[in-house]
Amino acid sequence: MKLRLPKRTKRTREWRWTTDRRKAEKTQRKTQHTPKPATTRSDNRTPHSGIARLTDALPRTPIPAPLNTPARRHTLTAITHIAALELRTTARTRLTWTITATWTALIYGFLLLALATTGTNAPTLLHSITATTTLITTLILAPILGVTPLARTRATGLLDMFRLTGFTPRTISWGTTLATTTQYTLLLLIATPALAIGTLLGNANPLDLAGTLLTLAVTGWTLTCLGSATATLIAHRALASFTAITLTGALILTPVLLFSALLPLTNEATNAHVATSTPLHTTNGHHPEQFITCTVTNATRHRNRPDHIWWLLLPQPFITLADAAPRIPHTFAFEPLTALRTAIRTTRTTPPTPPTIDECPLPSRPTEHTKNTPPTPTEKIRATITEQRRTTAQQAEKLTPHWPISLAIWALIGATTTAYTTRRLKTPGPAAYGEHTIHHAPTNT
Incomplete structure (x- = not known):
């Protein structure tokens, strides 16, 4: 009797290929879950069996x-x-x-x-x-x-x-x-x-x-x-x-x-030249009127000293940027970074001693009236204040940049x-949502 061998059809080849693949996958899963002996490492770590899943x-x-x-x-x-x-x-x-x-x-x-x-x-x-x-x-x-x-x-x-x-x-x-x-x-x-x-x-x-x-x-x-x-x-x-x-x-x-x-803690009392207002009573017919005149006196005034704690503003990024920015030539337009830089440098300068304070409400006389007449005490005080501000601005420009x-x-x-x-x-933190964790394989003792 003649032995008839089965034909090698396409379906047979696919079945054999699928069977071999399943056997290989089964063998691989068994190999992954088999505990491996611990090895000696310099950092006291053991191999992990979950590396494939990771x-x-x-x-x-x-x-x-x-x-x-x-x-x-x-x-x-x-x-x-x-x-x-x-x-x-x-x-x-x-x-x-x-x-x-x-x-x-x-x-x-x-x-x-x-x-x-x-x-x-x-x-x-x-x-x-x-x-x-x-x-x-x-x-x-x-x-x-x-x-x-x-x-x-x-x-x-x-x-x-x-x-x-x-x-x-x-x-x-x-x-x-x-x-x-x-x-x-x-x-x-x-x-x-x-x-x-x-x-x-x-x-x-x-x-x-x-x-x-x-x-x-x-x-x-x-x-x-x-x-x-x-x-x-x-x-x-x-x-x-x-x-x-x-x-x-x-x-x-x-x-x-x-x-x-902390700025109020730097407040100090100092003697100052103060232009203050003084009432002056006169009689104009039957109607008395009250006039005001300004006089210069020495008085005690309180002032803050921001130059003592200006260094607290060093970490402020906008102040740092203003101090490091290019110097735009002077114009009449307002430039924010230049204005901030000038304000901080003025804060760093030491205020004049004794200070001069203008508390007189009267306006200054027009320029044409002061050419041929000596200045009043109030006008002298205001001229002194203007000169002090100019000196302070010059000192501020000479300060070393702090940026x-x-x-x-x-x-x-x-x-x-x-x-x-x-x-x-050095130590793993709390796991986030969906974070994959490696599970250590048991070691042989």
Whole structure:
């Protein structure tokens, strides 16, 4: 009897291929759930059996290669590796392009609005408007830039993958900071042409623009570091962003509130030359009338000494920007940054001693009446006050700029928040919604 072999049909081949695939998947599942003996490692960690589940849950981004030698874990190569990974991931997100579009629209929108509305005063006001707009946008968007990378790596489980591949908390923190700083630097490069246009139209020294750019760069870097620290403290991205913006507002308002609260404590009593009014009674027929004349006397008056506590305003970013901004040539138009800079420098100067105070309500005589007659005591007092104000303004212009000290304070805040981020990354924080957790496999004892 002739033996008939089954035909190799297409259905048979598909059935055999499906059977082999199912057997391979079953064998793989058994292998994954089989406990493996613990191995001795320098960092007291054991292999994890849930690595396949974690890898499946991660987004399709390049996984960093492990650094085998402990000496390489703190090198610049590891930091740039994490920064490049964060930048590639960030470039694919919609939030990044939304922030970039918002940044560009606000800065150049206000630039065009200033050109259209200020008219002849545009050269004076343009740099002040663009610089202030850039700083306000930085104070809002820079904390969000700092929150986003760490919040995303925690939510997707990539932070645990960094730990498994041998990256230390310091490397992760510095790499994330480098990525956020690079993002903000690109945004600042977008705003640089708008700032340069305002400087050139205002006939200011182009080299003075470096002070404005440096102030914006240090402020943005500090706020991104603050956002990263907030992301390690609060797992939810939206709540962490709100907290970072709230802390930024506290950094802005706290110096002003402290200065206002402590200013009354600097009040002192001093002897002053005071022009006061004195009633003079005369009789004009049957109707007595009361006239007022002004006399100069020495009297005790109280005054505040803001020059004793002006340093409380050093961390205020708008005051720092005003002190570092280019000097626009004097015009009759009001320029906000120049006015703020003059007010702060006047606060720093020591008031004259003894002070001269004008409390006389009578107006001064017209100039044509004072040419051939000696000035009255009140007019002498007012001339003295005018001269003292001129002297104070000259002393204020000769003061050393304080914006380098302010930037040093902001850099110290950024370094402190980066150190806090590194400390928080040493221990895993509370899991965010949807965060993937690695389950340790049991070890053999």
